[in-house]
Amino acid sequence: MALEKTTPIDRGRQSPTVVEIAKRAGCSIATVSRVLNRPEAVAIDLRERILRIVDELGYVPNGSARALRSSRSRLIGLIVPTLDAAIFTRMLEGLESRLAPAGASLVYSATGYDLDRETRVVRNLIEKGVDGIILVGSCHRKETLKLLREHRVRFAVTYALSDDTSIPSMGFDNRSGGALAANYLADLGHRHLAVIAGITRDNDRAAGRLEGFLTMAERRGIDRSSIVVVESPYEFSRGRAAAKIILNQNRNVTAIFCGSDVLAVGAMRGCKDAGLSVPRDISMIGFDNLDIAEYMTPGLTTVDVPARLMGEQAANYFLADNSSLDIHARVELETRLIVRDSTAPANDRQ
Amino acid sequence: MALEKTTPIDRGRQSPTVVEIAKRAGCSIATVSRVLNRPEAVAIDLRERILRIVDELGYVPNGSARALRSSRSRLIGLIVPTLDAAIFTRMLEGLESRLAPAGASLVYSATGYDLDRETRVVRNLIEKGVDGIILVGSCHRKETLKLLREHRVRFAVTYALSDDTSIPSMGFDNRSGGALAANYLADLGHRHLAVIAGITRDNDRAAGRLEGFLTMAERRGIDRSSIVVVESPYEFSRGRAAAKIILNQNRNVTAIFCGSDVLAVGAMRGCKDAGLSVPRDISMIGFDNLDIAEYMTPGLTTVDVPARLMGEQAANYFLADNSSLDIHARVELETRLIVRDSTAPANDRQ
DNA sequence: GAATGCGATGTAAACCTTTTCATAGCGCGG
DNA sequence: CCGCGCTATGAAAAGGTTTACATCGCATTC
Numbered sequence: 001m002a003l004e005k006t007t008p009i010d011r012g013r014q015s016p017t018v019v020e021i022a023k024r025a026g027c028s029i030a031t032v033s034r035v036l037n038r039p040e041a042v043a044i045d046l047r048e049r050i051l052r053i054v055d056e057l058g059y060v061p062n063g064s065a066r067a068l069r070s071s072r073s074r075l076i077g078l079i080v081p082t083l084d085a086a087i088f089t090r091m092l093e094g095l096e097s098r099l100a101p102a103g104a105s106l107v108y109s110a111t112g113y114d115l116d117r118e119t120r121v122v123r124n125l126i127e128k129g130v131d132g133i134i135l136v137g138s139c140h141r142k143e144t145l146k147l148l149r150e151h152r153v154r155f156a157v158t159y160a161l162s163d164d165t166s167i168p169s170m171g172f173d174n175r176s177g178g179a180l181a182a183n184y185l186a187d188l189g190h191r192h193l194a195v196i197a198g199i200t201r202d203n204d205r206a207a208g209r210l211e212g213f214l215t216m217a218e219r220r221g222i223d224r225s226s227i228v229v230v231e232s233p234y235e236f237s238r239g240r241a242a243a244k245i246i247l248n249q250n251r252n253v254t255a256i257f258c259g260s261d262v263l264a265v266g267a268m269r270g271c272k273d274a275g276l277s278v279p280r281d282i283s284m285i286g287f288d289n290l291d292i293a294e295y296m297t298p299g300l301t302t303v304d305v306p307a308r309l310m311g312e313q314a315a316n317y318f319l320a321d322n323s324s325l326d327i328h329a330r331v332e333l334e335t336r337l338i339v340r341d342s343t344a345p346a347n348d349r350q
Numbered sequence: 351m352a353l354e355k356t357t358p359i360d361r362g363r364q365s366p367t368v369v370e371i372a373k374r375a376g377c378s379i380a381t382v383s384r385v386l387n388r389p390e391a392v393a394i395d396l397r398e399r400i401l402r403i404v405d406e407l408g409y410v411p412n413g414s415a416r417a418l419r420s421s422r423s424r425l426i427g428l429i430v431p432t433l434d435a436a437i438f439t440r441m442l443e444g445l446e447s448r449l450a451p452a453g454a455s456l457v458y459s460a461t462g463y464d465l466d467r468e469t470r471v472v473r474n475l476i477e478k479g480v481d482g483i484i485l486v487g488s489c490h491r492k493e494t495l496k497l498l499r500e501h502r503v504r505f506a507v508t509y510a511l512s513d514d515t516s517i518p519s520m521g522f523d524n525r526s527g528g529a530l531a532a533n534y535l536a537d538l539g540h541r542h543l544a545v546i547a548g549i550t551r552d553n554d555r556a557a558g559r560l561e562g563f564l565t566m567a568e569r570r571g572i573d574r575s576s577i578v579v580v581e582s583p584y585e586f587s588r589g590r591a592a593a594k595i596i597l598n599q600n601r602n603v604t605a606i607f608c609g610s611d612v613l614a615v616g617a618m619r620g621c622k623d624a625g626l627s628v629p630r631d632i633s634m635i636g637f638d639n640l641d642i643a644e645y646m647t648p649g650l651t652t653v654d655v656p657a658r659l660m661g662e663q664a665a666n667y668f669l670a671d672n673s674s675l676d677i678h679a680r681v682e683l684e685t686r687l688i689v690r691d692s693t694a695p696a697n698d699r700q
Numbered sequence: 701g702a703a704t705g706c707g708a709t710g711t712a713a714a715c716c717t718t719t720t721c722a723t724a725g726c727g728c729g730g
Numbered sequence: 731c732c733g734c735g736c737t738a739t740g741a742a743a744a745g746g747t748t749t750a751c752a753t754c755g756c757a758t759t760c
Contacts, residue, residue: 015501017716028740033718043738058500063478064417065716068745073414075457075478084443085641086436093434096460100471105478107425108458110446121450128413128425128455150408151365236645265645272647291435295586295615297622297647367746378710383748393708415746418715 016057024057025050036061067129074104076318077125077133081113085262086290087234088136091158094311095134102319104131113233115202119144126151132318138162138169139204156317158310159205161332170313170331174205177303177335178212181257181285184301184337186220189346190255190283193217194228196242196267198259206231209259209287228253232263239266240273247274247282254282254346261286261293261302268296268342279344289338299340306333366407374407375400386411417479424454426668427475427483431463435612436640437584438486441508444661445484452669454481463583465552469494476501482668488512488519489554506667508660509555511682520663520681524555527653527685528562531607531635534651534687536570539696540605540633543567544578546592546617548609556581559609559637578603582613589616590623597624597632604632604696611636611643611652618646618692629694639688649690656683 022029027046034041035050042050053059067073076099080088096106107130111118119141125133126147132154138161148155157169185193195213198206210229218224228250232238239258243266246253258264264286271282278284278298286293289304310333317328372379377396384391385400392400403409417423426449430438446456457480461468469491475483476497482504488511498505507519535543545563548556560579568574578600582588589608593616596603608614614636621632628634628648636643639654660683667678 019716029717030719030741031739034739037718041738046738058497060473060477060497060501062418062716064414064421064423065745066718067414068412068418068747069716069718071414071745073478078458082443083433083439084436086434086439089433089436089439092458093432093460096458100459100474103474105474106458108428108442108446108456109450110443123410124450124453124455127410128423147408147410151410236641240645265642269645291586292615292642295590295619295646369746379747380711380749381709384709387748391708396708412746415715416748418717419746419748421715 016059017062018059020057021050021053021059024053071129073129073131074102075107075128075130076104076315077107077109077122077128077130079109079111079118079121079125079133080136081111082234083108083110085234085236086292087260087262087288088307090290090307091311091314094308095315096311098312098315098319104319113199113203115139115141115144119147122147126153132156134158134314134318136160137204138164138167139202154318156314156329158314159305160208161330165330168317168329170310170317170333172306172310172333172335173212174208174335175212175215177287177305178209178214178257179216180303180335180337181287182213182216182220182222184339184343185255185257185283185285186217186222188255188283188343191222191346192226192250192252192254192348193222194246194250194253194256195230196239196246196256196258196263197229197231198234198263199231206259213257234260234262236262236266236269239263240270241266243267243270244274247271247276252348254348255285255343256282257285257287259287261288261290261300264300264302264342265292265296268300278342280347283343283346285343293338294340296342298342301340301343302338304336304338306335309333366409367412368409370407371400371403371409374403421479423479423481424452425457425478425480426454426665427457427459427472427478427480429459429461429468429471429475429483430486431461432584433458433460435584435586436642437610437612437638438657440640440657441661441664444658445665446661448662448665448669454669463549463553465489465491465494469497472497476503482506484508484664484668486510487554488514488517489552504668506664506679508664509655510558511680515680518667518679520660520667520683522656522660522683522685523562524558524685525562525565527637527655528559528564528607529566530653530685530687531637532563532566532570532572534689534693535605535607535633535635536567536572538605538633538693541572541696542576542600542602542604542698543572544596544600544603544606545580546589546596546606546608546613547579547581548584548613549581556609563607584610584612586612586616586619589613590620591616593617593620594624597621597626602698604698605635605693606632607635607637609637611638611640611650614650614652614692615642615646618650628692630697633693633696635693643688644690646692648692651690651693652688654686654688656685659683 018029018032021032109121135157136159138157160171162169197210200207230242232242286300286302289302293300293302313331320328368379368382371382459471486509488507510521512519547560550557580592582592636650636652639652643650643652663681670678
């Protein structure tokens with residue numbers, strides 16, 4: 001199943017090219033090209049004549065030819081684990097809002113949290129000639145980075161800060177985010193904690209959030225080994241199931257930290273299923289601060305992530321010319337705790 | 351602000367091309383090309399020798415050159431109003447799941463519900479050389495369609511069925527969806543209705559849902575002019591505000607139909623703000639059946655939209671070769687009512 | 701054993717731009 | 731009035747692939 005494999009090219013009356021424009025304007029194609037790319041380099045009257053003809057003919061430049069010759073496609077690849085559940089859409093909007101005015105477009109690909117698939121996707125995007133690639137997280141296959149380096153494709157990492165400072169990243173410290181949650185729960189007097197983390201394998205963000213939470217909990221005097229940890233894919237239904245398991249097996253847990261709002265929303269439902277009330281019986285903290293968090297009942301306390309900002313900053317990086325590149329190459333952003341109604345002082349049962 | 355405008359091309363030790371492969375394999379570049387595109391046309395041993403060299407050198411074909419020569423880019427443009435709030439992400443996932451295995455990628459653009467911007471975006475995508483474009487809804491500027499036609503770009507419409515049957519569409523009847531909601535509310539005995547519709551100007555989906563609702567309500571004996579209608583952009587906060595306005599000014603309304611789950615989620619909050627309980631005092635119906643609908647408290651009754659399916663069907667259409675094109679050119683899908691806990695028999699106050 | 705046809709490979713053109721280098725025109729300082 | 735430098739334009743090459751067409755060798759058929 002390939003794209004129009006069988007039939008030959010049939011463009012009938014072809015779209016006009018720069019040759020046609022030049023012929024009508026009585027100038028060379030070089031001049032037409034100049035008008036399109038650096039208008040100020042062409043005398044005003046000739047320029048306007050050409051522009052008029054361009055308009056009349058509805059001429060649209062051929063991006064493939066341009067990309068081939070200039071090796072600049074104005075395409076930026078975006079590789080995210082998934083676009084489900086709006087987790088990454090906020091970043092995407094930030095990216096797009098900056099890229100579109102500059103005439104650049106986003107090529108979207110999903111990996112489904114599979115790093116090998118990520119490698120293939122990167123290859124595919126390089127083949128498409130993208131000028132740059134945006135990745136999520138700083139955990140990638142060696143082959144992925146090799147591909148990127150060998151083909152000299154600009155790339156950046158989001159949703160995390162790369163340990164390797166040579167890798168451009170616009171993100172935040174996931175550990176600090178997790179710590180924020182642990183700290184707040186400790187403040188509220190919770191001693192019996194549980195975590196519904198994302199799958200930490202191959203996922204530095206999920207691992208970081210969990211690690212940050214556990215470390216801070218320990219620092220606040222809670223025995224690390226007493227904390228119940230469950231890992232789940234980021235799906236509502238999985239959060240729900242995880243909460244039920246936790247609550248059935250550990251009747252004394254009074255607070256659950258979730259590695260994503262998606263899990264938290266599911267977990268809140270799981271609590272309800274188990275006949276427990278949030279926040280009276282169980283406090284719940286999420287991560288991401290998705291739009292929906294504010295509209296849940298109760299409103300979800302969560303760790304806010306600068307998603308849109310990351311998108312904008314990544315766009316800045318890809319739009320920067322080589323001279324100002326390093327200025328934009330590392331942007332450290334902050335998470336912050338958004339307190340709503342899903343958290344309350346510990347209410348130890350039994 | 352343009353992409354690397356200042357600096358010249360500097361690729362240092364260049365990526366290998368088909369010429370290098372041919373040289374090493376001792377064959378012509380045509381044969382290399384054939385191995386890559388129609389392997390079965392090349393003798394097995396030569397083929398494997400070439401493939402080995404391709405692998406060793408980490409050769410990646412230059413998509414721009416391929417696209418230029420073959421006028422096939424394996425890029426599909428997706429134009430949606432927004433990706434916020436996950437309204438269209440389900441369709442996107444459907445698309446991507448089918449496109450990726452075929453080596454095709456999605457170029458994403460947003461219009462922010464602005465049809466003039468849509469025209470510009472279409473131009474931009476044509477310039478990028480996309481093989482096809484996916485639009486949302488069947489309401490577009492004349493210039494948009496002209497652009498598409500003149501440049502012979504395959505395109506299709508989703509989330510609606512085009513009246514013009516010459517326009518490929520994979521969607522559903524928004525009016526039927528609205529009717530489903532009205533019918534159900536009438537069944538439950540509601541007589542005092544309100545609608546929070548999307549902005550209907552330039553939006554056939556929003557208009558269709560509203561129209562379908564009103565028409566069915568009338569058919570069920572409810573005076574059309576008695577129905578309170580408010581239009582709001584698809585944002586949680588706007589739904590919330592709209593609900594408050596409706597409830598303040600019309601104390602006898604017992605049910606609200608929202609043109610999107612986003613509005614409904616906001617409106618449920620608005621009801622709570624107004625001290626009214628859903629569904630005891632007010633029944634609420636949304637539209638879209640977003641994932642989150644199931645996880646709200648109460649679970650949101652809503653009209654399910656075959657989002658993922660539309661994406662898959664659109665992908666099928668773009669992957670089809672010219673001969674089987676018409677088979678996939680029109681796919682009529684169904685909406686259905688998903689009953690949850692946000693609706694109950696009418697409970698007329700005062 | 702000649703004619704035919706087919707399968708495998710090579711040659712070279714074409715796709716449409718951008719960009720380098722050359723050229724022409726012109727004003728200006730000496 | 732010469733030569734210099736600067737600006738506006740043109741000529742032509744280059745970018746990497748696909749593909750129509752030519753070629754060559756070999757097997758098959760009569």
